[in-house]
Amino acid sequence: MKRLLCLLLSLVMIMSLTVGCGKETTEDATSTPQSQDTSSPTPEPEKVVLKLGIWPEPTLTDDIAVHEGYVERFNELYPNVEVVPAHYKYATDTFVPMAEAGNCPTIFETWFTEPQKLIAGEFIADITDNLKARGWDKAMNPSIRELLSKDGRIYGTPRDGYALGIMLNVELFEEAGLVDENGYPLYPKTWDELAETAKKIKDATGQAGLCLLAKDNAGGWHWSNIAWCFGATLTIDNGDGTFTANLNSPEAIAAMNYVKDLKWKYDVLTADPLNEDWGTGFTALGTGTAAMYIAANDAVNQPTQVNGLPLDKLAMCAIPEGPGGQYSLFGGTPYVFANNATYEEIEAALNYLEIMGQAPVASDEAIAGMRAGAQNKVANGVPVIPRFPSWIDQEVLDAEAKIIEEFGNVDTNMYQSYFDATKSDGNLRMEEPGLTQDMYAEITKVLQAVIIDPDADVEALLNKANENYQSLLDQTFKK
Amino acid sequence: MVKANTLNRNNKTKFKRQDLVGWLVMLPSLILFAFFVWEPLLESIRLSLYSAKGIRLQEFVGLENYIRLFRHPDFLAAFRNTFLYIFYSLIIGFMVPIVMAVLISETVHLKSFFRVGVYFPNMVPGMATIMMWSFFFRPGNTGVLNILLSKVGISPQVWLNNPKWTIPLIIITMTWKSAGSTSLIYMAGISRISSELYEAATIDGAGIWQRVRHIIVPSIFSLAKTLLILQIISVFQILYEPLVMTNGGPNNASISLMMLTYNYAFRDFNYPMGAALSVVICAILIVLSGIYTKLTKDKE
Numbered sequence: 001m002k003r004l005l006c007l008l009l010s011l012v013m014i015m016s017l018t019v020g021c022g023k024e025t026t027e028d029a030t031s032t033p034q035s036q037d038t039s040s041p042t043p044e045p046e047k048v049v050l051k052l053g054i055w056p057e058p059t060l061t062d063d064i065a066v067h068e069g070y071v072e073r074f075n076e077l078y079p080n081v082e083v084v085p086a087h088y089k090y091a092t093d094t095f096v097p098m099a100e101a102g103n104c105p106t107i108f109e110t111w112f113t114e115p116q117k118l119i120a121g122e123f124i125a126d127i128t129d130n131l132k133a134r135g136w137d138k139a140m141n142p143s144i145r146e147l148l149s150k151d152g153r154i155y156g157t158p159r160d161g162y163a164l165g166i167m168l169n170v171e172l173f174e175e176a177g178l179v180d181e182n183g184y185p186l187y188p189k190t191w192d193e194l195a196e197t198a199k200k201i202k203d204a205t206g207q208a209g210l211c212l213l214a215k216d217n218a219g220g221w222h223w224s225n226i227a228w229c230f231g232a233t234l235t236i237d238n239g240d241g242t243f244t245a246n247l248n249s250p251e252a253i254a255a256m257n258y259v260k261d262l263k264w265k266y267d268v269l270t271a272d273p274l275n276e277d278w279g280t281g282f283t284a285l286g287t288g289t290a291a292m293y294i295a296a297n298d299a300v301n302q303p304t305q306v307n308g309l310p311l312d313k314l315a316m317c318a319i320p321e322g323p324g325g326q327y328s329l330f331g332g333t334p335y336v337f338a339n340n341a342t343y344e345e346i347e348a349a350l351n352y353l354e355i356m357g358q359a360p361v362a363s364d365e366a367i368a369g370m371r372a373g374a375q376n377k378v379a380n381g382v383p384v385i386p387r388f389p390s391w392i393d394q395e396v397l398d399a400e401a402k403i404i405e406e407f408g409n410v411d412t413n414m415y416q417s418y419f420d421a422t423k424s425d426g427n428l429r430m431e432e433p434g435l436t437q438d439m440y441a442e443i444t445k446v447l448q449a450v451i452i453d454p455d456a457d458v459e460a461l462l463n464k465a466n467e468n469y470q471s472l473l474d475q476t477f478k479k
Numbered sequence: 480m481v482k483a484n485t486l487n488r489n490n491k492t493k494f495k496r497q498d499l500v501g502w503l504v505m506l507p508s509l510i511l512f513a514f515f516v517w518e519p520l521l522e523s524i525r526l527s528l529y530s531a532k533g534i535r536l537q538e539f540v541g542l543e544n545y546i547r548l549f550r551h552p553d554f555l556a557a558f559r560n561t562f563l564y565i566f567y568s569l570i571i572g573f574m575v576p577i578v579m580a581v582l583i584s585e586t587v588h589l590k591s592f593f594r595v596g597v598y599f600p601n602m603v604p605g606m607a608t609i610m611m612w613s614f615f616f617r618p619g620n621t622g623v624l625n626i627l628l629s630k631v632g633i634s635p636q637v638w639l640n641n642p643k644w645t646i647p648l649i650i651i652t653m654t655w656k657s658a659g660s661t662s663l664i665y666m667a668g669i670s671r672i673s674s675e676l677y678e679a680a681t682i683d684g685a686g687i688w689q690r691v692r693h694i695i696v697p698s699i700f701s702l703a704k705t706l707l708i709l710q711i712i713s714v715f716q717i718l719y720e721p722l723v724m725t726n727g728g729p730n731n732a733s734i735s736l737m738m739l740t741y742n743y744a745f746r747d748f749n750y751p752m753g754a755a756l757s758v759v760i761c762a763i764l765i766v767l768s769g770i771y772t773k774l775t776k777d778k779e
Contacts, residue, residue, distance in 0.1 A: 003497075095748075271618055442552070445728070449730040472552070475547055
């Protein structure tokens with residue numbers, strides 16, 4: 001009896017296991033004929049499904065309302081497209097399983113670091129044909145197009161161009177008395193001045209003068225901009241498909257020594273730079289625990305909307321000048337498309353971008369989209385400032401300028417030096433070539449070493465980093 | 480074993496039927512094991528020998544991924560650190576649950592209070608524990624420990640940012656969290672000891688030390704050996720503690736092999752390299768477990 005029960009129970013267990021596996025197939029079997037039934041009597045063009053990964057996250061109700069407006073207009077113009085909101089916040093640890101399972105939204109945003117990696121892994125769609133048919137390929141800012149291309153094929157469209165500058169917390173500048181007679185912050189023009197300014201702020205307010213990042217690759221990213229100003233070039237393109245690491249040049253050593261001084265001579269950094277990343281930097285700036293932060297114009301919502309800094313207390317200045325000149329690291333935040341998206345689906349996504357005003361088209365819809373976006377920024381206390389020309393279509397630029405004039409909610413003088421510098425010739429500089437992220441990782445380790453140790457041997461550390469980076473380059477790029 | 484064989488020979492038919500039931504009972508878990516453990520294991524060995532786009536295999540590259548792995552600038556640091564984690568976890572963490580279990584077993588009053596008390600940190604979600612300790616270890620004037628130290632006139636320390644202290648401090652955090660659950664296992668082991676032994680010892684005039692030495696330690700010795708190897712295996716796979724607390728820093732002082740795997744797979748999308756490193760980790764663990772069984776077998 002007992003044995004029989006045992007047998008029965010184990011059979012039930014096995015069955016329950018197989019039932020779990022079988023469920024999907026039975027559902028499939030019932031659903032396929034159904035879909036055939038519905039599609040066969042109506043000879044209409046097949047409905048295109050547009051899964052919008054760029055849909056705002058559920059908590060941003062205002063942004064969702066704006067997008068609902070876009071969808072309404074979109075449905076009027078393109079009735080054969082079904083728009084499905086599918087908010088997706090790109091994250092490296094979840095992306096690949098989703099993409100490999102074919103569940104990627106048709107269009108989604110990613111980080112500026114990712115395009116080449118995603119292209120190499122064939123995760124995103126080649127949209128060259130779509131762009132060419134619309135003439136958008138020629139309207140794209142050539143340097144940004146370069147970032148989103150491989151072997152002459154284009155894999156994304158720019159959401160924003162960005163250039164690094166220094167964001168200032170004006171409250172702390174005021175507290176330290178570092179404002180001119182009109183109340184504008186006396187921003188630093190050279191890196192030495194930046195150290196002095198930071199010191200004054202720290203002495204007067206007790207808060208950090210500068211938030212420097214040293215937790216992850218963002219540390220190396222910011223530092224590469226400092227190094228350029230000291231005259232360093234970190235990776236040399238040999239022109240034959242190979243690269244030479246150049247992390248230990250005298251200029252790079254000088255730039256690293258400068259960071260070391262910020263910590264050990266001036267002592268103006270936040271309590272734990274080793275725990276500061278892109279997001280915490282904005283928190284430090286927005287909440288007034290740091291007065292300056294290297295950041296870009298496309299993130300002005302971070303200190304304000306996200307971290308509560310009043311709109312008129314945020315200013316931006318250009319990256320300071322160093323002995324090697326003045327450069328601003330330039331790049332773009334892209335929209336990319338699922339690799340299993342069809343031509344029509346990509347078309348629908350591009351049409352949607354057009355309605356959002358994120359395309360090189362100055363149609364009425366596009367302008368209405370831009371206005372809605374600007375209005376929403378004003379309502380949420382986000383500075384409305386010029387974007388970086390990610391599209392070079394003059395009509396679009398004019399339309400944009402007009403909208404910024406109309407909705408401008410900040411004093412443009414607070415941003416003047418930043419925009420002046422980035423418009424000057426030779427100021428914008430693309431990220432270093434080669435294995436950029438690996439280089440950042442090596443640099444970040446050195447940053448950590450010099451920040452925790454006043455006796456760190458900068459030259460030896462950079463020699464080691466250079467050796468490591470060169471070995472990675474040699475393994476990857478073979479002649 | 481010998482006994483079973485003879486029995487088997489005697490009642491051959493009966494045993495076959497019993498075997499069938501046994502296999503049937505095991506079948507669901509065998510299927511699950513095959514699907515979720517063995518198949519992925521073999522698959523990752525295969526993946527480690529190929530180049531890939533995402534997880535789509537491209538071409539067979541032999542051992543190239545392994546060679547590149549050993550040449551990676553962070554590999555040696557991660558390898559060394561992983562053994563340092565084990566070393567410190569044994570020094571700091573191994574005795575703590577035993578001592579706690581003995582103390583609580585010897586307690587007369589409020590026994591269950593202490594039992595719940597030591598288990599309490601285990602109920603805190605792992606990530607919350609890590610975040611909380613990160614606030615404790617913050618350098619500068621705003622870290623909890625530094626605030627406490629300043630009350631007694633000691634200048635602020637850098638805690639995790641001192642490369643010599645990073646790993647021991649992370650181990651202390653882990654011990655704080657998990658020692659309680661291990662000590663419950665020891666307590667169960669101790670409670671199995673026959674009370675007659677205690678009574679006899681007490682009558683013979685044995686004090687607490689003698690009881691611990693001559694009764695408790697011998698009784699939980701084999702349990703401790705099992706938990707030792709389990710601890711080594713689990714600490715070997717340390718990942719999220721350093722990932723969140725230090726991101727492997729400062730200057731690679733706390734990067735672990737699993738973290739390197741994580742970086743390969745989930746930061747760089749380089750799955751073949753991640754698989755190669757997992758295979759290496761698996762091989763090391765097999766060797767360690769082999770050494771362990773060999774040692775304990777000899778003793779028996």
